[in-house]
Amino acid sequence: RKEVEQDPGPFNVPEGATVAFNCTYSNSASQSFFWYRQDCRKEPKLLMSVYSSGNEDGRFTAQLNRASQYISLLIRDSKLSDSATYLCVVKAAGNKLTFGGGTRVLVKP
Amino acid sequence: NAGVMQNPRHLVRRRGQEARLRCSPMKGHSHVYWYRQLPEEGLKFMVYLQKENIIDESGMPKERFSAEFPKEGPSILRIQQVVRGDSAAYFCASSPGTSGFNEQFFGPGTRLTVL
Numbered sequence: 064r065k066e067v068e069q070d071p072g073p074f075n076v077p078e079g080a081t082v083a084f085n086c087t088y089s090n091s092a093s094q095s096f097f098w099y100r101q102d103c104r105k106e107p108k109l110l111m112s113v114y115s116s117g118n119e120d121g122r123f124t125a126q127l128n129r130a131s132q133y134i135s136l137l138i139r140d141s142k143l144s145d146s147a148t149y150l151c152v153v154k155a156a157g158n159k160l161t162f163g164g165g166t167r168v169l170v171k172p
Numbered sequence: 173n174a175g176v177m178q179n180p181r182h183l184v185r186r187r188g189q190e191a192r193l194r195c196s197p198m199k200g201h202s203h204v205y206w207y208r209q210l211p212e213e214g215l216k217f218m219v220y221l222q223k224e225n226i227i228d229e230s231g232m233p234k235e236r237f238s239a240e241f242p243k244e245g246p247s248i249l250r251i252q253q254v255v256r257g258d259s260a261a262y263f264c265a266s267s268p269g270t271s272g273f274n275e276q277f278f279g280p281g282t283r284l285t286v287l
Contacts, residue, residue, distance in 0.1 A: 095273050095274075097273075097275065104209070104261060105280065105281070106263055106278040106279060106280050106281050107215065107263070107278050108278070109275055109276075109277065112273045112275060150214070150215070157220070157227075157228055158203065158205070158220055158227070158228070158267070158274065158276075159205075159217045159220060159228055159230070159231070160205070160207075160215075160217060160265075160276060161217065162207075162214045162215040162216070163214065164213075164214040165214060
């Protein structure tokens with residue numbers, strides 16, 4: 064079983080719609096959680112850190128469920144520029160990041 | 173405030189040659205990490221360094237690969253006697269320390285092609 068699992072997609076989303084997807088992690092000792100986005104094999108860019116109580120940043124909302132060991136990301140009012148691969152990232156002790164395989168999102172007009 | 177810098181952006185080597193990849197962290201960051209992304213795969217951790225120290229090299233192959241982060245100058249990832257399977261994107265990231273979320277910020281990567 065992979066340490067961090069994501070549905071690879073693609074999620075085809077009409078412009079303006081809402082899309083949500085999850086990621087599960089296997090290491091119960093994981094301490095910090097992040098969502099990054101990656102465009103066309105360029106460098107990952109930090110989208111948001113995920114707080115225990117959940118957090119929102121503009122159109123993006125992240126939730127953490129420690130009991131079930133999953134993290135979610137919701138994107139409201141999708142823009143064409145939201146098309147990307149979204150990477151679920153988990154950090155246990157020691158600063159090493161473990162990446163999921165990514166969820167591809169395609170926003171279409 | 174410049175971001176993480178990596179060079180070269182593209183590197184072509186023939187089998188058996190050496191590859192040297194350089195990474196300069198963001199200003200004020202003292203922690204450097206190297207990750208590798210093979211074609212059609214996710215990013216995998218290789219090594220974590222602070223100035224003059226390797227903290228965690230659990231993801232780095234035992235042979236042919238080495239990394240350093242000297243007191244002065246960039247971090248270097250060195251691959252000796254490259255093979256075709258080393259062809260990948262190598263990303264460097266940096267972070268300020270260890271407290272809190274300690275988010276890591278990535279450089280543009282070096283794309284290594286081994287002929």
